[in-house]
Amino acid sequence: MKVAVVGAGAMGSLFGALLAEAGNEVWLNDVWPEHVQTINRNGLEIERAGRVRKVGVHAVTEGREIGKAELVIVFVKSNQTKAAAEIAGPLAGNRGMVLTLQNGMGNADIISEVVEPSLVLAGTTSHGATLLGPGSIRHAGVGPTTIGVWNRTEEGFERACRIADLFNEAGIECEAVQDVRIPVWNKLLINVGINAITALTGIRNGEILDLGTTKNLSRSAVEEAMNVAQARGINVREDMVDHVFAVARATALNRSSMGQDVDNRRRTEISAINGFIVREAESLGLETPVNQTLTGLIETLESHY
Numbered sequence: 001m002k003v004a005v006v007g008a009g010a011m012g013s014l015f016g017a018l019l020a021e022a023g024n025e026v027w028l029n030d031v032w033p034e035h036v037q038t039i040n041r042n043g044l045e046i047e048r049a050g051r052v053r054k055v056g057v058h059a060v061t062e063g064r065e066i067g068k069a070e071l072v073i074v075f076v077k078s079n080q081t082k083a084a085a086e087i088a089g090p091l092a093g094n095r096g097m098v099l100t101l102q103n104g105m106g107n108a109d110i111i112s113e114v115v116e117p118s119l120v121l122a123g124t125t126s127h128g129a130t131l132l133g134p135g136s137i138r139h140a141g142v143g144p145t146t147i148g149v150w151n152r153t154e155e156g157f158e159r160a161c162r163i164a165d166l167f168n169e170a171g172i173e174c175e176a177v178q179d180v181r182i183p184v185w186n187k188l189l190i191n192v193g194i195n196a197i198t199a200l201t202g203i204r205n206g207e208i209l210d211l212g213t214t215k216n217l218s219r220s221a222v223e224e225a226m227n228v229a230q231a232r233g234i235n236v237r238e239d240m241v242d243h244v245f246a247v248a249r250a251t252a253l254n255r256s257s258m259g260q261d262v263d264n265r266r267r268t269e270i271s272a273i274n275g276f277i278v279r280e281a282e283s284l285g286l287e288t289p290v291n292q293t294l295t296g297l298i299e300t301l302e303s304h305y
């Protein structure tokens, strides 16, 4: 299959490389010229468990050089989704599918503004990757991927199954589901409970559990978001707070992605995570003071880099 990846940082490069190794024609598109040039010159370098391999993929800074693709994967940070969607739309044309596995909420809706909604797929992945430098990534973690069509239709589910097969053939364990909003919301709530708190305080994920007061902050943020999900008719898991704590424990030594963004003075994905909860709550007439505070503090921090 001809696959284009818009946003070929840590995750886009990883998924692109795994699909290329399985024999697909993969094109990476990224705005970072040095990264694109290095991949074209030397191949993409992937470090996994101390071993390094090189994968040959095409890389371009201009999406239009790719032509049409049957699958376009959007893997920019959520604050760049609109720009990426403008690139993905023409690449997919009338028939290609566009998949987002980004964190946060709102990405699939933004993509659906420029791509026929029945061709938009969304999902979550437990793979983890880190960008080491131009043309070089670390495959840090392996885990399941779940995908589905964002606007539920039977035809859309069949499309999602085809993409899940493609991923499984490439060694990316993947399941297609009928209602992908549920896993996307569940992942969102994990990020709601961990990301902003760790980013603001400089702590690692596991340190959320060290103090009662930090745990309570996380609990309150998650419970507010659970109320919003419920009001939207989304069945998130009932034990979500305990699940968030379990994830914090399992990833105890990790610095969250938002933490890394703040450490490196990059724009964060706050607007698509806690900020999304605040906007949804406002439209539903609900109060989310903890998420509002976390969002306001991150925005303040970002504006004073």
Ligand code: NAD
Pocket: 006, 007, 008, 009, 010, 011, 012, 029, 030, 031, 032, 075, 076, 077, 078, 080, 083, 084, 087, 101, 102, 103, 104, 125, 126, 127, 128, 129, 130, 131, 257, 269
């Ligand atoms: P990243 O910063 O490593 O990669 C994003 C890439 O997008 C960069 O290389 C950047 O140059 C490029 N980019 C920015 N604007 C662009 C544009 N307009 N057109 C083309 N390229 C553009 O980010 P990442 O860690 O790969 O994360 C991507 C998404 O996946 C985020 O939503 C993140 O939350 C999510 N995610 C990340 C991980 C992880 O382990 N890194 C795991 C799961 C989900």
